[in-house]
Amino acid sequence: xxxxxxxxxxxxxxxxxxxxxxxxxxxxxxxxxxxxxxxxxxxxxxxxxxxxxxxxxxxxxxxxxxxxxxxxxxxxxxxxxxxxxxxxxxxxxxxxxxxxxxxxxxxxxxxxxxxxxxxxxxxxxxxxxxxxxxxxxxxxxxxxxxxxxxxxxxxxxxxxxxxxxxxxxxxxxxxxxxxxxxxxxxxxxxxxxxxxxxxxxxxxxxxxxxxxxxxxxxxxxxxxxxxxxxxxxxxxxxxxxxxxxxxxxxxxxxxxxxxxxxxxxxxxxxxxxxxxxxxxxxxxxxxxxxxxxxxxxxxxxxxxxxxxxxxxxxxxxxxxxxxxxxxxxxxxxxxxxxxxxxxxxxxxxxxxxxxxxxxxxxxxxxxxxxxxxxxxxxxxxxxxxxxxxxxxxxxxxxxxxxxxxxxxxxxxxxxxxxxxxxxxxxxxxxxxxxxxxxxxxxxxxxxxxxxxxxxxxxxxxxxxxxxxxxxxxxxxxxxxxxxxxxxxxxxxxxxxxxxxxxxxxxxxxxxxxxxxxxxxxxxxxxxxxxxxxxxxxxxxxxxxxxxxxxxxxxxxxx
Amino acid sequence: xxxxxxxxxxxxxxxxxxxxxxxxxxxxxxxxxxxxxxxxxxxxxxxxxxxxxxxxxxxxxxxxxxxxxxxxxxxxxxxxxxxxxxxxxxxxxxxxxxxxxxxxxxxxxxxxxxxxxxxxxxxxxxxxxxxxxxxxxxxxxxxxxxxxxxxxxxxxxxxxxxxxxxxxxxxxxxxxxxxxxxxxxxxxxxxxxxxxxxxxxxxxxxxxxxxxxxxxxxxxxxxxxxxxxxxxxxxxxxxxx
Numbered sequence: 009x010x011x012x013x014x015x016x017x018x019x020x021x022x023x024x025x026x027x028x029x030x031x032x033x034x035x036x037x038x039x040x041x042x043x044x045x046x047x048x049x050x051x052x053x054x055x056x057x058x059x060x061x062x063x064x065x066x067x068x069x070x071x072x073x074x075x076x077x078x079x080x081x082x083x084x085x086x087x088x089x090x091x092x093x094x095x096x097x098x099x100x101x102x103x104x105x106x107x108x109x110x111x112x113x114x115x116x117x118x119x120x121x122x123x124x125x126x127x128x129x130x131x132x133x134x135x136x137x138x139x140x141x142x143x144x145x146x147x148x149x150x151x152x153x154x155x156x157x158x159x160x161x162x163x164x165x166x167x168x169x170x171x172x173x174x175x176x177x178x179x180x181x182x183x184x185x186x187x188x189x190x191x192x193x194x195x196x197x198x199x200x201x202x203x204x205x206x207x208x209x210x211x212x213x214x215x216x217x218x219x220x221x222x223x224x225x226x227x228x229x230x231x232x233x234x235x236x237x238x239x240x241x242x243x244x245x246x247x248x249x250x251x252x253x254x255x256x257x258x259x260x261x262x263x264x265x266x267x268x269x270x271x272x273x274x275x276x277x278x279x280x281x282x283x284x285x286x287x288x289x290x291x292x293x294x295x296x297x298x299x300x301x302x303x304x305x306x307x308x309x310x311x312x313x314x315x316x317x318x319x320x321x322x323x324x325x326x327x328x329x330x331x332x333x334x335x336x337x338x339x340x341x342x343x344x345x346x347x348x349x350x351x352x353x354x355x356x357x358x359x360x361x362x363x364x365x366x367x368x369x370x371x372x373x374x375x376x377x378x379x380x381x382x383x384x385x386x387x388x389x390x391x392x393x394x395x396x397x398x399x400x401x402x403x404x405x406x407x408x409x410x411x412x413x414x415x416x417x418x419x420x421x422x423x424x425x426x427x428x429x430x431x432x433x434x435x436x437x438x439x440x441x442x443x444x445x446x447x448x449x450x451x452x453x454x455x456x457x458x459x460x461x462x463x464x465x466x467x468x469x470x471x472x473x474x475x476x477x478x479x480x481x482x483x484x485x486x487x488x489x490x491x492x493x494x495x496x497x498x499x500x501x502x503x504x505x506x507x508x509x510x511x512x513x514x515x516x517x518x519x520x521x522x523x524x525x526x527x528x529x530x531x532x533x534x535x536x537x538x539x540x541x542x543x544x545x546x547x548x549x550x551x552x553x554x555x556x557x558x559x560x561x562x563x564x565x566x
Numbered sequence: 567x568x569x570x571x572x573x574x575x576x577x578x579x580x581x582x583x584x585x586x587x588x589x590x591x592x593x594x595x596x597x598x599x600x601x602x603x604x605x606x607x608x609x610x611x612x613x614x615x616x617x618x619x620x621x622x623x624x625x626x627x628x629x630x631x632x633x634x635x636x637x638x639x640x641x642x643x644x645x646x647x648x649x650x651x652x653x654x655x656x657x658x659x660x661x662x663x664x665x666x667x668x669x670x671x672x673x674x675x676x677x678x679x680x681x682x683x684x685x686x687x688x689x690x691x692x693x694x695x696x697x698x699x700x701x702x703x704x705x706x707x708x709x710x711x712x713x714x715x716x717x718x719x720x721x722x723x724x725x726x727x728x729x730x731x732x733x734x735x736x737x738x739x740x741x742x743x744x745x746x747x748x749x750x751x752x753x754x755x756x757x758x759x760x761x762x763x764x765x766x767x768x769x770x771x772x773x774x775x776x777x778x779x780x781x782x783x784x785x786x787x788x789x790x791x792x793x794x795x796x797x798x799x800x801x802x803x804x805x806x807x
Contacts, residue, residue: 307692310660312682318695319681320664321674328668332654339656339697411652418616419669420641562637565619 011118015126022109023130057145064149077154078260084146085171086252088139093175093249099134100176100183103127104293108491114294124289128180135172143168147259160259163271167255170278174251177281181288188292251277325421329429336408337401337433342493343408347401351441355395359448382531385463386521386538388449390514392467393474396441402434402478403506404497406486413488414566423561424554430479431553438471462535469542474513476549478506483553483560568592568615568721568754573624574776575610580622584610586776588624592754592769594720597747599767600756601796603804607776608756609649612725615754616646628721642670645714649725649756651706659694659701659709663716670717677716684712687738704730711739722746724755728762740766760797770796774804 021027064080071077104127113123147164154160243253254274261267310318323331337343379387409416416426446464449455455463482502490496497503517538524534568591575585585607592598602608613619615626617637626633628640654662660681667677685691688708693701698709707730714722722743728736743766747753757763763770764784771781780787780803784796791799 308695309692310695315660315682316678318660318664319674319678320668322671322677323668325669325671328665332657332665335661336654336656412654414618414646414648414652415654417618418641418644418646419666420638421669422638562620566613 011116012122012126015113015118015122016129019109019126019130020133023134057141061145061149064146065153068150068153077150078256080146081150081259082252082256084143085167085255086249088143088171089175089249089252091139091142092135092172093179095138096131096135096172096176096179097183099131100179102492102494103131104180104183105187119290120293121286121290124180124184124293125286128176128285131176132172135176136168139171143171150259154260156262159262159267163259163267166271167258167274170275171255173278173282174274175249177278177285180285181281184285184288184292188295325419326425326429329421329426330432333405333429333433340408340493343497346497347399347437348440350399351396351437352444354399355391355441355445355448359452380525380531381459382525382534384455385459385466385531385535386518388455388459388463389466389470390518391449392442392445392463393470393514394510395445396438396467396471397474397478398507398510399437399441400497400500400503400506401437402430402475403482403503404487404500405430405434405479406482407488407490407496407500407502408493409486410488410490410493410496413486413564417561417564417566423557426561427479427483427554427557431475431550434475434479435472438475439468442467442471466535466539466542469539469546470513470517472546473542473549474506474510476546476553477509477513478502480549480553480556481506481509483556486564488564488566567594567627567629567752568598569627569630570611571625571627573611573614573621573626575607575614575619575621583776585614585621585773588773588776588778590771590778590781592752594750594752595747596768597743597753597766598755599763599770600754600773601758601760601763601770601800602756602773606773606804608773609725610776611773612646612723612754612756615723616644617641643720645717645719645722647707647710647714647722647724647727649729651703651710651730653698653706653710653713655699656697658697659690662698662709663694663713666713666716672717676718680716680718681712684715687742688712688735704732704735707731708735715742719751721752721754724753726756726758728757728759760795760800764796772800772803779803 067080068077071079104124107127110123147168151160151164251274254270254277258267258271258274261270320328337347406413442464446460450460482500485502487496487500487502521534521538524537525531529537570588570590573585573588574583576583588611600608600611610619614621615628615633617633617640620634629643631639631643633640654665657665663681664677666672667681672680681694682691685694688711690705690708690712693705694709698706701709707727711727714724727739731739740762743753743755747768767784769781769783770787772779772787780790780799787796787799788794791802794802
């Protein structure tokens with residue numbers, strides 16, 4: 009096989025790990041229990057997909073009389089491309105500059121652009137998978153509803169294949185140029201953090217912009233004029249990112265001149281940016297890589313007094329383990345972002361979404377003042393629980409140790425202490441999330457203390473239970489063989505399972521609360537019953553976790 | 567002292583036998599060198615001693631205590647250096663040493679004097695305040711060795727400890743291995759370097775395909791193949807099976 013296809017094939021294999029998964033399932037016969045779970049997830053997704061397609065078909069029917077049906081395509085393509093643009097920044101930085109395989113690839117007889125291009129293709133394939141459910145159902149439903157011929161389907165395939173190219177090429181050009189100019193690769197931790205914060209800030213800015221655009225208000229006359237103009241929605245929505253307008257027109261324009269012309273424009277710009285990237289990467293890619301894999305550090309011999317001060321006088325193992333958890337979490341950007349920062353940022357984003365949502369906020373404020381106080385408390389508790397617990401800290405706590413798990417196995421510390429330190433650490437992050445969300449909730453909705461206090465109490469109890477559930481899931485099947493920390497938390501199925509368990513828990517608790525209220529038990533009674541139930545479940549869960557840890561620490565082989 | 571009593575370990579549901587009925591005693595005061603080709607079972611044997619793996623059958627005793635039945639007691643007596651220095655790279659060298667001192671319960675006075683001594687010997691004093699991430703491979707190996715020496719263990723288990731060390735550090739390590747055993751400690755280590763095994767070890771074991779194919783002092787091994795070097799003996803034994 010020629011070098012470049014071989015490089016791409018190896019990159020895809022390493023990224024998706026299909027061979028490794030097949031080996032685990034069929035040779036080692038591990039994780040086979042996941043197969044029925046995946047099948048169940050796929051089956052349970054089918055009704056949602058069906059409902060989504062029905063909704064799309066309905067929307068198509070509503071938009072057609074106004075001649076605005078192409079806006080459906082724009083929405084899907086724009087959302088897909090913006091997602092690719094935002095996440096692409098993160099993927100490109102880590103794949104181009106911080107993946108460990110670069111140390112193997114650079115000495116090989118390959119041109120810089122080939123190495124970079126192979127990574128670009130792997131990210132593209134990743135993006136096809138990421139935006140599949142968002143874009144493909146819309147393309148298919150639209151094509152069927154419009155009764156279009158083969159020209160549409162050919163264009164749809166081409167548009168889908170080209171979809172990630174423009175946003176990813178823009179991001180890649182920026183990153184390659186930035187790395188060359190600033191040569192910040194030695195500060196890679198800072199770069200990942202800054203990149204991620206730009207990603208989040210971008211999401212918030214986009215959300216606010218869309219919110220303002222929707223809530224901008226429109227007189228009746230201008231509204232009529234707006235909707236009367238053909239494709240006005242398409243143009244307004246697509247103005248955020250014009251390639252989505254070209255892609256829409258390539259599909260909706262028909263086989264006449266408009267469709268092929270826009271397809272040519274879309275493909276031409278994609279190709280031009282792609283070629284620009286090849287040229288630039290050939291010149292700049294390796295130059296920005298200088299010093300990769302190395303971390304600079306100032307070396308200074310400590311004086312005897314300093315050494316004496318800094319050598320610990322002996323902490324109890326539990327405290328040493330807790331300090332280890334905090335330090336590793338806070339000093340690994342991916343962990344910090346997905347553990348600590350996410351519980352601070354997400355609540356703020358969620359509330360901003362409500363604030364910029366115009367009608368949603370009015371509805372919520374009206375609801376909060378009129379509703380049964382117990383319902384308000386339960387709603388607030390659910391929000392606080394989501395904010396504090398739906399992060400990957402607890403459900404990746406064992407996985408995050410990765411190749412260093414051997415140390416937890418060989419040190420003379422009982423599993424009880426090892427797990428207690430992890431529980432306290434994970435729960436502290438959950439409590440931080442609850443605290444930040446409480447401040448945001450009170451600041452925006454001015455909830456009285458009489459409602460906030462019980463909501464916080466319930467959320468803290470629920471947070472303990474969800475922390476324990478997350479830890480149990482991760483302890484059952486820790487992912488320890490990662491080489492990139494991103495895999496330990498962002499691509500770890502345990503995090504997904506724990507989130508699903510958390511959502512399931514909220515649904516069941518909500519249903520239970522509704523049943524109890526229907527049975528005529530007063531609000532305070534329902535809250536007390538739920539609090540007692542959560543406390544009992546948390547205590548039982550903790551006992552189970554400690555027992556399970558004793559068994560698993562002996563079983564897990566590294 | 568380390569005792570193996572009929573220890574076996576296999577992978578892939580018994581299809582690959584990594585260690586096959588190993589019976590061996592390493593008395594206190596002895597440096598025992600473990601030789602074998604790649605994949606012979608050296609690392610598996612070492613991991614069984616320190617509790618990273620569980621034997622399928624047989625038992626292992628450290629200072630007379632069963633590793634499986636009372637793991638905390640045997641862990642408190644043993645330190646381990648893996649073949650690759652995978653340590654907490656986000657901690658500084660000193661934070662890592664403090665962590666090890668805390669979990670092994672090393673008193674401050676002992677901790678300070680030992681840390682200063684080993685850092686000086688391994689020439690790590692100027693790096694100990696920096697994150698381990700910034701260390702070279704050899705420096706990482708040396709910080710792991712320093713951590714393994716910090717609790718002043720009865721038993722040391724080292725997997726390829728000389729790989730990545732510069733000649734001066736390798737020399738110091740060999741000296742401290744000798745002094746550890748002269749004080750009554752036990753040292754069990756694997757190596758591919760025949761000269762080291764020949765000069766340093768009190769006894770040598772050769773493992774191939776999970777079975778101990780030869781074991782004894784250098785003189786005893788030479789009787790198997792007169793006038794041969796350890797390298798020749800090793801090649802003969804591991805080629806035959």
